[in-house]
Every structure is written in structure tokens, then in C-alpha cells.
Amino acid sequence: MKNVGEAREAPTGTPQEEFATGERSTRNRVARSILDHGPSTVAELAGRLGLTQAAVRRHLDALVADGVVEAREQRVYGTRTRGRPAKAFALTDCGRDAFDQSYDQLAADALRWIQERCGGDEALMAFVRARLAEQAAAYRAAIEAADPDQRTEALAKALSVDGYAATARSAPVGEQLCQHHCPVAHVAEQFPQLCEVETEVFSELLGTHVQRLATIAHGDGVCTTFIPKAPGPSKVSGTTHHASATTHNASASKAGRNPA
Structure with a gap:
């Protein structure tokens, strides 16, 4: 205990x-x-x-x-x-x-059963995406209500409500979203798909490619995600042009994600 x-x-x-x-x-x-x-x-x-x-x-x-x-x-x-x-x-x-519980093992056993009996990794990823989609609804509402330059902070506050103790801080050419606690870390050690899909969700919510730098499930002290700064207006030949931002979905195969 x-x-x-x-x-x-x-x-x-x-x-x-x-x-x-x-x-x-x-x-x-x-x-x-x-x-x-x-x-x-x-x-x-x-x-x-x-x-x-x-x-x-x-x-x-x-x-x-x-x-x-x-x-x-x-x-x-x-x-x-x-x-x-x-x-x-x-x-x-x-x-x-505060006492030892077996919830983590129960969750891991359930995910393993889905993976082995219901269609392998494809079925597992479908389940994880469906689960995180429900959580993401509240996160999306918080982000859409925030000013564009406060969206990472809004996501951090929404994550904290769900127990992730998240903060947002400035970083060179962008921001870092830091999750100081992960309620599913022990399960994510066995199923890194949880981290992969979470990264995808962050990318979709923030409308930009994000890069997972570290995860608690992988043994790091904090789950850290880098969010690049949105491109600003640039001047060419005296005329102001706005660079277009392309949205990329983050995935497990993208470079920079720290595998759990």
C-alpha cells in the first residue's frame, strides 16, 4: 500500500x-x-x-x-x-x-484477449481509438473554446481533469505538452498502442503534426509531446503572404516518437 x-x-x-x-x-x-x-x-x-x-x-x-x-x-x-x-x-x-489493486492486470488481460481473439492488432487499435475518441470529445470542446495561442494550455487543463497532471510550456519554435502522471502507464508498457493513438488524438485536436519525445510507459519521468509553432505571416517582395499549415496525423511509425 x-x-x-x-x-x-x-x-x-x-x-x-x-x-x-x-x-x-x-x-x-x-x-x-x-x-x-x-x-x-x-x-x-x-x-x-x-x-x-x-x-x-x-x-x-x-x-x-x-x-x-x-x-x-x-x-x-x-x-x-x-x-x-x-x-x-x-x-x-x-x-x-491507495492499496494494491488488480485493475491494471484486468485491463491488460482484456486488451490481450481482444488482440488474440478478435482480429489481432487491427482490432486492438480499433478498440483503443474508440475509447480515446470518447475522451477526446471533452478535450475538443475545451480547445475550441480557447484562443488559438492558448489551445495547448486548454488541452493540458482538460487532460488534468482526467488525472494526467498535464502542463504546457514554451519551447524553441513551439510548445511542450507535459503529462506528469499517466493513469494507464502500467498497461501502456505492454500495449504501446495506447501511446500511439493518444499521439494521433493530440495531432487531430490541435490541427498540426505533433512529436512524442518521451513517455512514462517507456521509463521516462514525464510524457512529453512537442507541438510546433504555427507558421506566421511572411513578407515576400513587400507583400505579406500567409504560409499554409498542413495537418499531419502522428503515428507510431513517425520519427521522434519514443516507443513505449
Whole structure:
């Protein structure tokens, strides 16, 4: 499991690093206990983990603040006793994602089944294109609403909504679209077609040839795509002429794409 939450304040005289490590370890135990046993009260967690209820509440407060767990009213079956029922704490979707999941393997198995049983690479590419076409609808709307010189930035913001943590920055004779996270990186390691089709989609959306320079799936730290600057007006013999930009679809066979 990934570490959930961060340490708040260290007691006087306790080294910060040692304290933080201990805090994260205990906090992970609290979250793991909820995962293993379902929604749990403070008293139940304290009993299972051998902690005081005050300590459990402190860790739960941190987990709630980090969006890992949420408090729910505990369901009461049968005759209800006096007083308000104790709250039960359950993992959120974010909290569940912090633990190891088998979604990546399931997705890879599904793509492999399509490839082997439904028509090879052609069927696989058709599926990937159809999937990305649905995502691209929202990206296209964001790009069309932006000024021409802000389209890469608009695409980056739209990608970030889908979890790609994307940014746009200036580069010599163009821009770079950087995706600092890839939700499908582990699957793309086995199926680089995901990266290939994504590059095609970027080219189509931005209306120009784009060049994939690096991918997380290939082991790079960031997925980086180069978008050349649109040709501006050029003067010939005192007359202003506008260069025409030709749109090229990027593909896996194009030079400059870093194969995943």
C-alpha cells in the first residue's frame, strides 16, 4: 500500500523523520484494518490495533483530512439504544486506490484477449481509438473554446481533469505538452498502442503534426509531446503572404516518437 497521510507535529525531543515514519506506519495500519474488516468504529479499531481511542481518533482525523476515509452513521439493526450511534469510518474510493489493486492486470488481460481473439492488432487499435475518441470529445470542446495561442494550455487543463497532471510550456519554435502522471502507464508498457493513438488524438485536436519525445510507459519521468509553432505571416517582395499549415496525423511509425 502507498503511504497515506503525512505527519502533523512531532512531540518535543522526537526526531521529525523517525516520528513521521512511525505516524505513517500506524496510519496505514488503521486504514488497512478498515479495508480488511469494513466500516469500523473508533472502539473497534482501538481494540483490533491495540491503540487508545484517542490515538485512533487522531489518525482518523488525519485520514479524513487526506480524503482516505470518511465518517458514516453506523447502521443499527434491531432495537435502538439510547444516545446517538457511534460513527463508523469507511474507506473512500481514493483510500481504496491507495492499496494494491488488480485493475491494471484486468485491463491488460482484456486488451490481450481482444488482440488474440478478435482480429489481432487491427482490432486492438480499433478498440483503443474508440475509447480515446470518447475522451477526446471533452478535450475538443475545451480547445475550441480557447484562443488559438492558448489551445495547448486548454488541452493540458482538460487532460488534468482526467488525472494526467498535464502542463504546457514554451519551447524553441513551439510548445511542450507535459503529462506528469499517466493513469494507464502500467498497461501502456505492454500495449504501446495506447501511446500511439493518444499521439494521433493530440495531432487531430490541435490541427498540426505533433512529436512524442518521451513517455512514462517507456521509463521516462514525464510524457512529453512537442507541438510546433504555427507558421506566421511572411513578407515576400513587400507583400505579406500567409504560409499554409498542413495537418499531419502522428503515428507510431513517425520519427521522434519514443516507443513505449
